[in-house]
Amino acid sequence: MQLLVSLHPNFANQRNGYYYVSFADAQKKQWFLKAYHQLLDTGIELAGMDMLNHFRYSQHKVQTAVDIKNEENGRVLMKMTVFFGNEEIALAELQKMLLAGQRAVLLKDNSLGILNDEWLQQYAAIIKHGKINKDEIEVAKSMAIIEQQVTKEKEVLKPLLKEQWWQKWQQWQNEDKIIYDVPDTLKAELRPYQRKGFEWLTLLAEAGAGACLADDMGLGKTLQTICYLAYHIHHNPKSINIIVCPSSLIYNWQQELQKFAPDISSIVYHGVNRNAEALEKAECQVIITSYGTIRGDAGVLLVRDYGVAVIDESHNIKNPSAQITTVVNMLHANIRIALSGTPVVNNTFDLYSQLHFAIPGMFGSREFFKREYADAIDRDNDEDKIKALQKLTAPFILRRTKEQVAKDLPQKTEMILWCNMNREQKNLYDEIKDQVRSNIFLGIKNNGLNKSKLAVLQGMMKLRQVCNSPLLLPEEERLGAKASVKTEVLLGELLNILKEHKVLVFSQFSSMLDLLAEECNNQEIKYYHFDGRTPPSKRAEMVNAFQDKDDTTNLFLISLKAGNTGLTLTAADYVFLFDPWWNTAVEQQAIDRTHRIGQTKNVFAYKIICKDTIEEKIIQLQQKKKKLAEDLIGEDDGFIKTLSEEEIAY
Template identity: 40%
Template sequence: KNNWFFLFVDAMKEMKTPVFGFEALKNFRFNTAKPSTKIFISSNTDWFDAKVDILFGDQQVSVAEVKRALANKQQFVQLNDGTLGILPEEWLKKYSLLFRVGEGKSDTLKLSRYHLSVVDELYETRDEEELVVALEEKYETLKEFNKIKEIEPSEHLKPILRPYQVAGYQWLNYLKDIKWGGILADDMGLGKTVQALSFMEYYRKENKSLKALVVCPTTLIYNWENEITKFTPELTYRIHHGATRTRTKEEIMDHEITITTYGTLRSDIKLLMSVDFDYVVLDESQAIKNPGSKVTKAACLLKAQNRLCMSGTPLQNNTFDIFAQMNFLNPGMLGTMEFFRQEFSTPIDKFGEQDRKDHLRKILFPFILRRTKEQVAKDLPEKQEMILFCEMESKQRNIYDAYRNDFRNQILGTIETQGIQKSQLTILQGLMKLRQICDSPAILNEQEKFENHSIKLDELAREITENIGDHKALIFSQFLGMLALIRAKLEELGVKYEYFDGSTSAPDRQKAIESFQNDEEKRVFLISLKAGGVGLNLTAADYVYIVDPWWNPAVEQQAIDRTHRIGQTKNIFAYRMICKDTIEDKILKLQEKKRALAKDIISDDSSFVKTLTREDVEYLFS
């Protein structure tokens, strides 16, 4: 509450305006000298020692007194002669971060090796009259070591990796060299997985072996599997998930990458912590943002030489989200939970203190690599199309399996007695029902009503939460029931959206389009697939989700091209959501066989069914 006076005196001194009458003050006796500061920094293996001398005239102040003043948000320190020394704004800007993160009481501060950026800043802004930095050989070596080496990716990856991905791959190697953990925080769609895999392949080649653990949400298991087989097929892997998973350390040791989920990590922590991993990767690492949760505690028990977090949104709701992730990566780097809350998260989130935000940014800077779509746009194709695999939970899977078995028996029986031509209606009905269950059994138009068990809805909610902060998205579904479920989910998440389907009038449709294009608050547009096929120009969006893709890519392509129009300045990311081991997954494989047919002849579902052989039908309903 008395800081106004110190700020005033400080400003007068800056303007070289004399201030009289200090001696007349009864309660506050001021030392009029400016603080003279000398800091001698030396380095050890894992920390820096900073010997600090601060003098106000002939009065020396202790490190503990400065730390106390900063903790109480005071701009003065108590001196031994009873006077108060003023800490000017300029001094606070230069030194307060050093005192906040350093540990010590008398005249020495100890800084972790993780705080190299703090030491660097002191060195860069040093004033020879105020600051002396005694840099030992070890520190110079460490600074030299901190330069990122330009290592080449494997020959087969060179034509695949984009320039920013090569930079990410080299950054991962740099983290390994200096034994730091980091967060790869690129925007979604920029290929965080392939960067991590390309480095694992390099690690295996350099060290002649690799033992890695990847922990991810259930929905991403098969995306990791696909990326391994596509980009680094020489790496061996096993999915450690589900009732049939291994229970022995020996089986974990017989391959190079173990892919598991956060839930399985929590259940199997005794088994997993018995393995010395070379590498542990937490994908969508905001899953461990709560330091007190069982999954966070389990992650911190894992043994690993190298640790990596991957997340497009490492800070989702508040500053405290970053604490547990950094504590997993570099234990102790941000101090205790209470220290971090007091020094950073509360001042930033509750009071919006910019200096604390700047301080935290400086500490975190070396440990987070984030590139946005806009920053790397020149390296990206105009449009990228990807498959987002989803793994059904048991309740949804049980309903799917029961319906599939019923239709399989019914259809094969009809084919046997009447031939495939007369079975087409039954086949169409079966395909439609199974597709609806892949979205959610709740949208089935049956006498027996099912609850909403939808892995796609869960995954879509995760995607939207992660991406719509800086981007807009189009979501297409063929089923109005699924669009209704998505609307309810968006309302639950507090996400503002526009909507139309085939029954929306032309004026209302135009109004919705203009609102989405021009209103920054409208982040999502829900459209029925067939209604969204013609004459729409929605260039405000750069993410597209096809919730229930099907056999005819032309219809989906039309939907994706709603964003990819003249006037579009952003790169487009389009995702087709596919439930693993279902009719959707099988259609993908069948498409490869019938691609020419689909392209040239087939225009509707009945045309598609006419191309199916008995073997195709058996395969689809298997």
């Protein structure tokens, strides 16, 4: 009797000579299934199970046998058998059921074989992510790392990694003990969190896994990676390694290598004068190239086997369908490292290509990842899927914020400088706004919203140009307006601060930077200026000069998209964003050119916004479009795709 009473908390208060539980309570947390098997385990026979409509559970618990057959090239082949009693369940059918969210198998005797929580935690991810052929399943060896908390009797892949490695992994997570010595050839003093980052890269590499280092911008992802490269080259001096990055960062990587690891020989393969024959003959340990170059010269760069392949600003390959993503994934490398301060720009699916590069095959096909994780998380905010993806990715993505690890970094203050247009500029803005509104809604009425989104984008672009300066429009469209309130406000600020401070000014319009340069010439203000047209070597030259404490040019005009990533401009302590960008993450990247490790002064960042215009609306809509702690607004067209007709009217 005591056993029966202990089966459910409601039974203790029942004195009728029998025990009753409601249908709803019997369903909760699989109570009926657990009670049924508990009674069977104690030798108690249950009568009437064949008459039940809802709880026709099999008396047999799920059993699984695993035999590891082969381990090669980061993949593991296993024989796996799943059965209830004497009935074996085909792996392919089991995979379909799990992907459909089913937890019960209809057996030949019409009873239900239940896949309980313990079994699902132990085997579901392996079966979902595996390639199945009859009774064999192949998975990425890296999946062993997600079993770090699993007890010995529940482990499946964990024995693939040596006990010594697991001990170091535990030490890395729980202790400050040094696990790997920083190479003597490294000419830098690592901060504690940077040493942790280097050790994390080294640990994963020792396990045969790649990594995605996603530290906040300015925390030294480049230095941590160079430290690992120095370690790898010390142990593999004949290996050839490759760094792929945006063209604007090529010379930054070259200079950082020369500064922190001068013993490593490197070569830049980029530009119109690049020579494939010279590259072939060069005795170098690191090749530095750009995304555009590797796409154009795939035949030259993909024929080698690399020790380590690094992709910087890895969100450049977030689109799995893009040619550059395909080419980068064709690199042959023992270890792959992805670097990005913003790995998620638009949504969860952005992670797929970067993770697929770092740990090939572990996350399945892009269709599987989208269906299993991205859609469920972004569309449905499915908590179970969020937890499942976090469990899978946690060992391979390392992200630290400035607030966590660089508390000594000076304060960053962000403010908005509100501007009111003069009468001529405001009249021009209102006239164009009325034209745009009329044309857009006529187009939506005739062609529908989806077919009108290019017109929406063009209309918004024109309004934003007027906010910056009427001079950005063709002369015949200006209605006599010339003055720009933003330019006046910016110049007023610059004249006050340039004597004592260095300043960065960002705009997405290169033509606006040209106008600002012209105004600076009129005011005899010295400046540096680069945009997408500036050769990378010239950019590096200007950055070095600006960073020099003895340099007297205190102003840098920079294109937002050409110069918002990878550059270190800590000599500046003032940042002006001349026009708002759709994606706040891009704006933060621009600000973090100066608010990063090495900065010793407080940083002041200003957005210059025209009051009662589309710019004010953009800021408000940005906040509405945030999701999963990341801004869903990506490129211009990505932002437009998320707008409803009501928001366009707004």
